[in-house]
Amino acid sequence: MRVVSGIQPTGNLHLGNYLGAIRNWVRMQDEIAGADGSTKEEGGECLFFLADLHAISMAHDPAALKAGTLEMTAALVACGIDPDKSILFNQAQVPAHAELQWLLSGTARMGWLNRMTQFKDKSGKNREGASIALFTYPVLQAADVLLYQATHVPVGDDQKQHLELARDIAQKFNGDFCTEDAPVFTLPEPIVPAEAARIMSLRNGSAKMSKSDPSEMSRINLHDDADMITKKIKKAKSDADDLPSEVAGLEGRPEALNLVTIYAAITGETADSVLSQYGGKGFGTLKPALAEVLVDAFAPISARFRELKDDRESLDAILARGAAKARQRGEDTLKQTYDALGLVRG
Ligand code: TYM
Numbered sequence: 001m002r003v004v005s006g007i008q009p010t011g012n013l014h015l016g017n018y019l020g021a022i023r024n025w026v027r028m029q030d031e032i033a034g035a036d037g038s039t040k041e042e043g044g045e046c047l048f049f050l051a052d053l054h055a056i057s058m059a060h061d062p063a064a065l066k067a068g069t070l071e072m073t074a075a076l077v078a079c080g081i082d083p084d085k086s087i088l089f090n091q092a093q094v095p096a097h098a099e100l101q102w103l104l105s106g107t108a109r110m111g112w113l114n115r116m117t118q119f120k121d122k123s124g125k126n127r128e129g130a131s132i133a134l135f136t137y138p139v140l141q142a143a144d145v146l147l148y149q150a151t152h153v154p155v156g157d158d159q160k161q162h163l164e165l166a167r168d169i170a171q172k173f174n175g176d177f178c179t180e181d182a183p184v185f186t187l188p189e190p191i192v193p194a195e196a197a198r199i200m201s202l203r204n205g206s207a208k209m210s211k212s213d214p215s216e217m218s219r220i221n222l223h224d225d226a227d228m229i230t231k232k233i234k235k236a237k238s239d240a241d242d243l244p245s246e247v248a249g250l251e252g253r254p255e256a257l258n259l260v261t262i263y264a265a266i267t268g269e270t271a272d273s274v275l276s277q278y279g280g281k282g283f284g285t286l287k288p289a290l291a292e293v294l295v296d297a298f299a300p301i302s303a304r305f306r307e308l309k310d311d312r313e314s315l316d317a318i319l320a321r322g323a324a325k326a327r328q329r330g331e332d333t334l335k336q337t338y339d340a341l342g343l344v345r346g
Contacts, residue, residue: 001044003028004150004188006051006141009072009090010060011211015220015294016199018079019265020156024193026080028154033085047148047326048081050090050319053097053140057133058122070315075222077318078305087329089322091144096330100143101136103337107173108139112165118158142166147330150188157197158208163190177340184336196265202236205254223302226295233259233291238283245279247271259283263290266297 005025007017025048032044050069069090081088091097113119116138123130133140141162145153146169153163167187174183201207201218209219220232237255244250250257257271260278263286264271278286308315338345 001032001152002148002150002186003032003044003046003152003154004048004145004148005154006049006054006091006144007072007076008055008211009050009052009065009069010055010058011068012221012223013072013075013079014209014211014222015262016156016209017211018222019196019199019262020193021154022076022079022081024154024191025076025086028152028191029081029086033082045329046086047150047329048076048086048088049094049144049322049326051141051144053091054137057131057137069319070312071309073315073319074308074311075305077308078222078301083318083322087322087325088318089326090319093319093323094326094330096147096327096334097140097143100147100330100334100337101140103341104139104143104146104169104173105136106341107176108136108142108165108169112168113138115161116165117161138162138165139169142169145188146170146185147333148326149186149333151186152191153188154191156199157192160190160192163188173337173340184333184340193265195271196261199262199265200254200258202232202258205237205256205258220294220298222298223305224298225302226299229294229298230288230291233287233294236287238287240282242280242282243275243278243286245275247275249275256283259286259290263293266293 003025005021007013007021013022025046029046032046050072052065052069055065073088073090076088077083113135119130119135119137122134142165145163145166155163170185170187174185178184199209201209201213202220203215203218207213211219213219217232217235220229224232236259238259239253239256241253241256243256243260247257247260250260260271260274264274267274278289
């Protein structure tokens, strides 16, 4: 089992990232490595990275990217990613990501990329003005996971399409350039949580919670203190109706469904079990209870984050150590890719 996943170091780590992806990273890390540091599975390994190369596909401030990369590293460690159990690094320190992206660009098809919904969303009406990087972004994402022969990729729902593309690229490359018994690439499997795969904005139940939403009130950030979390939940969009006793009764009420989903994901219950307690009650009852469970869940994480975030030296060292290991893990696949394509390298 080889677990690989990434997060863009732009903006703050929010509740959607945490519930949709990072919680699974930590769970898988501890499954493979064992909470006591022993290796449970021979050859099993987790690689988690800051997707700083992806972050330059949109207009960005270089100083903010640099600071954000270290901050996001602190945030991941605060959430439970342990640099002694997982390989934690940033793409920019492992040139093989960019190299493999180019090598895979001969295999990826324009038609495949044209279908990517994230490109359509992010480029909006200004398709002609979008960067080339935004268009070829999913090829870099494919390189990120294929480089390490990832078997499992824990992500939120919005990344599933990119992972399908990675599988298509791997399959076509293996078919075009390898013999059947010696494929270069492993087909990666997306691991998407059953609940909380798509946490929505607190201001709009039909838009996903996102780092790029201009409204701070739309998301709960890892570093929000108890007062801020309580305020954001209090102001979260809801409706005037009482809650039903089953999830089926929430149809057409996306904001209400989102708040119940968040409650369930944080407490580890199903949405139906949450509603068996809150059915017949209104948001005046659910919201304070939700704020409380969120504050309890995030308090130890944000305390740890505050401790770590200004220790530049330790954060730099974590990334350098992770990158050295990642460079080594990717070497063989990169070489095989050059060879399969007939590229002479002396
Ligand atoms: P990014 O930085 O947007 O998000 C990081 C992870 O958080 C998940 N996520 C959510 N899950 C549930 N609800 C939400 N509202 C929500 N918002 C974000 C994302 O699905 C993701 O798992 N392209 C990727 C980064 C990336 C990557 C990769 C991921 C680059 N290379 C290779 C996996 C494998 C991205 O921008 O994620």
